[in-house]
Amino acid sequence: MSIIINGGGITGAILALMLSKLTKGDVEISLIEKHSPYCCDAQLSLNICPPQVIALSRGAYSELIRLNVAPILSSCSTIIKQVEVSEYPWFNKVLIKARDYQLSELGYVIELNIFRKRLFDILCNQSTVTVYCPAILKKIKREKKNNIIILDNGYQIVSKLMVAADGAYSELATNCGMQWFRWNYQQIAVVSKITTEIPHFGRAFEIFTEHGPLAVLPMSNDYSVLIWCISDTRQKEVSIWNKNKFSQELQNIFGWRLGKILNVERRFFYNLWLTRAHSHISHRLALVGNAAQSLHPVAGQGFNLGLRDIVVLSKVIVQALYQNLDIGDYSVLNKYQKHRYLDQCRIIKITDGLVRLFSNHHLPLVVTRKMGLFFLSYSTLLKHLLVNVILNWKTD
């Protein structure tokens, strides 16, 4: 019995580890990744590799801990103790503090480059996982009972199931005829590491501006990561700003919450799209992570959602395995697709709704969101509801 996972990004690597643990050696797992995660070391030190940093909910973090990766996870994570949400240039703000909910943290910020590298170290030592890296698929033959693939290095692998974890517009899924709904937000995310006069002390900030949200998340060594969404028409202008000009513009919007912005490292630009595959399964194929859907980063939900997808997919596969069913059978995969549909739609709606609500100048909407933030800042009940949404973690 064998499963191929194409793409060893964070989703593919976690899925490989999850399946290897849950199937206790009863399934051979092949992980195919085109770029070595170790290449990033040199690139990181030269500052030419983007700081891949994401916020994880407490629930998602606990799910990862179950994979016995606590030491490596904690070595590349920073605790979020407080979140401040506001709208530029207004003064209304909502403050959510972990201690108000008797929690030690609201969530975590994970440095993916480091985490992924350490996951690869573990995977390479698992007897039932074979990592093919760097490698790409050259040929796919989809038969009734199996998939047969040939890699560019000549290896041939036969599998009952292929999982596309190779990111947005997955090459594997495209080759299998899958299609995506695509929506261009016409926004760019500018991502950079910054240092500030005042340490972050675990504080995260999200400021909604008319051009898009700006988030500052706490990182290790008193760095913060900046994710600043701007209109794509401004990319050229912003990319030629020198460091001083960029810091000034950032300081204008971010204010003095962390004192003076002392340094802004190299900036990386991401086009922001909503993509969602019309179907997340096909003959002996399942889509996960960004290959299934990719979201605007406004609410930091992309990987949180992707992780719930792979938790369910793993459970469905393991159930089928121990009921002596064919793990690649359409009826098995359909369970995964059905089970995940509502949560995926809900998160897409929330994320997409937030982007539209805050970038809209239509007067009733402007009033609604100002009232919303106002009531949220004063109502304990509403804040509790918001915190429940942030912390909630349900895959059933």
Ligand SMILES: Cc1cc2nc3c(=O)[nH]c(=O)nc-3n(C[C@H](O)[C@H](O)[C@H](O)COP(=O)(O)OP(=O)(O)OC[C@H]3O[C@@H](n4cnc5c(N)ncnc54)[C@H](O)[C@@H]3O)c2cc1C
């Ligand atoms: C600016 C920004 C901020 C974000 N912030 C958050 C956040 O705070 N919280 C959160 O939960 N999410 C966040 N996200 C989303 C999160 O980063 C993604 O959901 C997550 O990284 C997706 O991982 P993935 O492994 O599915 O896809 P990818 O990261 O795209 O990985 C795909 C992998 O497949 C490999 N690959 C591609 N093609 C092939 C091929 N043909 N053969 C073999 N391998 C291949 C690639 O090299 C790569 O390693 C953010 C996204 C952005 C852009």
